[in-house]
Amino acid sequence: MLRGILRQLTVLAAFFLLACPGSIWAQQTALDLEGRQANPFAEHSSKVVVLVFLRRDCPVSGRYAPSIQQLSRRYADSASFWLVYPDKSDSPEAIRKSVADYRYRLPVLRDPEHTLVKLGHVQITPEVAVFDRNHRLVYDGRIDDWYIDLTRARPAPTSHELEDAIHAVLAGQSVAHNEVRGVGCYISDLE
Amino acid sequence: MLHFRSGITPRVSAYLFVGAACVLLLFAARPAPGKSSVASGADTQVTFTRDIAPIMFRSCSSCHRPGEAAPFSLLTYSDAKRHAHQIVDVTQSRIMPPWLPEPQDLKFADELRLSDAQIGLIRRWVEQGEAEGDSRDLPPAPKFVEGWQLGKPDLILTATKPLVLPPQGTDTYWNFIFRLPIQETKWVKAIEIRPGDKQYVHHANILVDRTGASRRREAEPGAGFGGMEIRIESQVFDPDSHLLFWKPGTVPSVEPDGLALRLDKGTDLILNTHLQPSGKPEIIQPSIGIYFTSHPATKFPMLLQLENDVKLDIPAGDKNFVVSDDFTLPVDVDLMAIYPHAHYLGKDIQAFATLPDGTKKTLIHIPHWNLNWQAVYRYAEPVRLPKGTTVSLRYVYDNSDENPMNPNHPPARVLSGNRSSDEMCHLWLQVLPVNFDPAQGDPRMALQEALARHNVENNPADYEAHYNLGAMLQARKDLEGAIAEYAAAVRLRPQDAIGNNALGAALLAAGHPQQGAEYLQAALRARPDYFDARYNLGFALAGQDDFSGAAEQFRQALQLQPQDANVEANLGAALAQMGQFAEAKSHFERALQIDPNQAIAKENLEALQEETGAH
Numbered sequence A: 001m002l003r004g005i006l007r008q009l010t011v012l013a014a015f016f017l018l019a020c021p022g023s024i025w026a027q028q029t030a031l032d033l034e035g036r037q038a039n040p041f042a043e044h045s046s047k048v049v050v051l052v053f054l055r056r057d058c059p060v061s062g063r064y065a066p067s068i069q070q071l072s073r074r075y076a077d078s079a080s081f082w083l084v085y086p087d088k089s090d091s092p093e094a095i096r097k098s099v100a101d102y103r104y105r106l107p108v109l110r111d112p113e114h115t116l117v118k119l120g121h122v123q124i125t126p127e128v129a130v131f132d133r134n135h136r137l138v139y140d141g142r143i144d145d146w147y148i149d150l151t152r153a154r155p156a157p158t159s160h161e162l163e164d165a166i167h168a169v170l171a172g173q174s175v176a177h178n179e180v181r182g183v184g185c186y187i188s189d190l191e
Numbered sequence B: 001m002l003h004f005r006s007g008i009t010p011r012v013s014a015y016l017f018v019g020a021a022c023v024l025l026l027f028a029a030r031p032a033p034g035k036s037s038v039a040s041g042a043d044t045q046v047t048f049t050r051d052i053a054p055i056m057f058r059s060c061s062s063c064h065r066p067g068e069a070a071p072f073s074l075l076t077y078s079d080a081k082r083h084a085h086q087i088v089d090v091t092q093s094r095i096m097p098p099w100l101p102e103p104q105d106l107k108f109a110d111e112l113r114l115s116d117a118q119i120g121l122i123r124r125w126v127e128q129g130e131a132e133g134d135s136r137d138l139p140p141a142p143k144f145v146e147g148w149q150l151g152k153p154d155l156i157l158t159a160t161k162p163l164v165l166p167p168q169g170t171d172t173y174w175n176f177i178f179r180l181p182i183q184e185t186k187w188v189k190a191i192e193i194r195p196g197d198k199q200y201v202h203h204a205n206i207l208v209d210r211t212g213a214s215r216r217r218e219a220e221p222g223a224g225f226g227g228m229e230i231r232i233e234s235q236v237f238d239p240d241s242h243l244l245f246w247k248p249g250t251v252p253s254v255e256p257d258g259l260a261l262r263l264d265k266g267t268d269l270i271l272n273t274h275l276q277p278s279g280k281p282e283i284i285q286p287s288i289g290i291y292f293t294s295h296p297a298t299k300f301p302m303l304l305q306l307e308n309d310v311k312l313d314i315p316a317g318d319k320n321f322v323v324s325d326d327f328t329l330p331v332d333v334d335l336m337a338i339y340p341h342a343h344y345l346g347k348d349i350q351a352f353a354t355l356p357d358g359t360k361k362t363l364i365h366i367p368h369w370n371l372n373w374q375a376v377y378r379y380a381e382p383v384r385l386p387k388g389t390t391v392s393l394r395y396v397y398d399n400s401d402e403n404p405m406n407p408n409h410p411p412a413r414v415l416s417g418n419r420s421s422d423e424m425c426h427l428w429l430q431v432l433p434v435n436f437d438p439a440q441g442d443p444r445m446a447l448q449e450a451l452a453r454h455n456v457e458n459n460p461a462d463y464e465a466h467y468n469l470g471a472m473l474q475a476r477k478d479l480e481g482a483i484a485e486y487a488a489a490v491r492l493r494p495q496d497a498i499g500n501n502a503l504g505a506a507l508l509a510a511g512h513p514q515q516g517a518e519y520l521q522a523a524l525r526a527r528p529d530y531f532d533a534r535y536n537l538g539f540a541l542a543g544q545d546d547f548s549g550a551a552e553q554f555r556q557a558l559q560l561q562p563q564d565a566n567v568e569a570n571l572g573a574a575l576a577q578m579g580q581f582a583e584a585k586s587h588f589e590r591a592l593q594i595d596p597n598q599a600i601a602k603e604n605l606e607a608l609q610e611e612t613g614a615h
Helices: A002-019 A059-063 A065-074 A092-101 A115-120 A161-170 B048-059 B077-081 B084-092 B116-127 B213-217 B443-458 B463-475 B479-492 B497-509 B513-526 B531-543 B547-560 B565-577 B581-594 B599-614
Strands: A048-053 A079-085 A108-110 A127-131 A137-141 A147-149 B016-018 B155-158 B163-165 B172-179 B186-194 B201-209 B232-234 B244-246 B261-263 B268-275 B282-284 B287-293 B302-307 B321-328 B333-341 B346-354 B360-366 B377-385 B390-397 B426-433
Touching: A048 A115, A048 A161, A059 A065, A065 A079, A092 A108, A115 A127, A115 A137, A127 A161, A137 A161, B048 B077, B048 B116, B077 B084, B084 B116, B163 B172, B172 B213, B186 B201, B186 B244, B201 B213, B213 B268, B302 B321, B302 B443, B321 B443, B333 B346, B333 B360, B360 B377, B426 B443, B443 B463, B463 B479, B463 B497, B479 B497, B497 B513, B497 B531, B513 B531, B531 B547, B531 B565, B547 B565, B565 B581, B565 B599, B581 B599
Parallel strands: A048 A079, A079 A108
Antiparallel strands: A048 A127, A127 A137, B016 B232, B155 B287, B163 B282, B172 B268, B186 B261, B186 B287, B201 B244, B201 B268, B302 B426, B321 B390, B333 B377, B333 B426, B346 B360, B346 B390
16 A cells, blocks of 8 residues: 555656646645545556546636536546646635535636646646546647637537547557637736 | 398408518717827827726627627636736737627727727737726726616516527527517507526517417417518508617617507417527526516508519539629608628628619628628618619628538538528618608509519519508509419418418409409318308308308308307398398497497498398
8 A cells, every 4th residue: 555655656757847847746736625635646546547627607618617527527437537727716615615516526626826727737727637547748729629718609510629649648549639718718918 | 132241341351571671770879988098109008997997998898798799708817817818819810899880981880890990909919018007097987787688678578488598509580579578559668578597599580460360370479480581471561660679789779759660459478599509408497577668659651671582502612602683762861770680601791782773882891791790780870862772782701611610511502591501682771761752652662562573573473572562552453463462472372371361352353252262271271270261251251142151251250259249240140131130230249249340240230230120
């Protein structure tokens, strides 16, 4: 058991050094809704990790809720989805209410210091960061091409970057596009 | 032989078809632009309090505040900072504030468009680090009225049954019917639309239904009904006059004296809404507030609906499909408002006027059409368009894959139609006839006739155009012309109750009761509870001396409308003709109970008393 934990810490440390030079896991400040430090990579080490970044005041984030929930269900066996709220002014109560309103059944993280934002290279809500089984960032950006701009959405998306990335990782292939920016609300405005 | 007068005039029930429309009692009264010593030089520090707040208060805050349509507030420095980069993006791309028309000579009221200088200031403010600035520079925060914007309405109506908007799926178009609980004609100076949760309602239109026709589309009373575009039959020349439109930020304005909207007992208001799913289930229950005035209308504007849908047959992949139309005004008008409408393939939309002296004026030009931000645009000053002015529309459609809003992927052939995946080419103009001689009749009838004739020329298969032209010809006593147009309408829709009734009634009025009866019977086969056709058929049978058949039709008509004095009087007349004086008398008396001034009943009752007294 001890061996297992040590192995995981080692992998994480290596990963952080790779993705985010200078960052140290001990300074990690992602929190769960109880205020405890939380690490989306600590469990399900055999799964792909998908961090979904949301702003409560972003209607595009809201409209994606059913798709996000459906995708998480479709890949429940192979990917663990986490909702990440990067707005430090969001209280756990407000987030809990929003999660319930949108009928999410996914684990939730607060990222007030934007540790996960930096880790995932995301800039917009909603965007996702996809990490392979070795916790290497393989894709960050939009879920799909549904939205054209803030006031216009296609009748249905025609490209599906998040799903493509998950498929590629599961098939052991490289991801075609590592980064495609989303349409929505800036995370940097929250700093 | 007795000659009892039967009936007054045939119930010619000419219905006009008018489209979904609406304008404006509305639009926000916005705070005047604040005076400020704006940061001018490129190197000057731009601050929130001095430079950005005045723009935000004037152009953003009316929607970006609690309870309004926008998803977040823009009322304070920290609000602006929390969305700073987004504000730069959406102002640079002119997505916000939402204002589609290009600048033009003819100014619109309440224009929301930002100047290039304002957009530049916002960008520099963010580039320079979003400084707050001196609090003494901050203009007073805009004051907004909470709740009903014009005070408590005289009448508040709430949709009987809320709509549950599913969390996901395509946009929804839903119609709520508001039944007016008024017992007499009222004049309306303003209507405030509260569309329910404003965040999910893109826009809404009120249509005035004076016939109850929309109720037939409800599965049960109060349920409402789906559909993006609705058409309503409107009683004998009673054209729609006002565009009752709501979009985010709309504040109702009060119509000037003389321009009130008439509402009668039995009138329904139909709220046509465009709703967008939010990601979670939403309950949408709109209400409307009505403000009455004691001043009846003295000016009668009219909504002119220009369209050329027949030309809409857009090949798959066509990036530049152009539809145009030109309509020449038969009378002088003041153009008050304009409302262009296309669906998701619309790309570049413009309308212009060519005056008799050759002057060309752009009425509106929207180079990047976006259905989601469609709106009614009201001119700052009425635009005088003299008789002989040609109003032209030119709409460009993009049915290729380059149009991301294309409802078909891959692109497919698209025709005109009422579904959001069909296309439309419509332009409503709210015009007020001017410089006319009232002795020459209602100038709106000349407009309606010219428009119907124009539409018939554009599209000989346009049922409504033939119908409307027939109604106008009939109104100016050209029965022969009217019969020809109604007959054309009936050839296009042989089963149509309204067309058959109009043709039958016109034939009856022209002295051909036998021919008329055939069409009236066809109307009743299509719709057995059609009161007007029932009444007219009774009249037609009486005209052929078939009084027993006539009495039977009038009895059935009475079952449909028990309080109709004319039917009672006519039933009495038919019975009297058959010698059934006692029963006839009771019906004349009932007619006079309902309407003491019913002339036929009065006259016939006197004749009956003389006759029976003489026996």
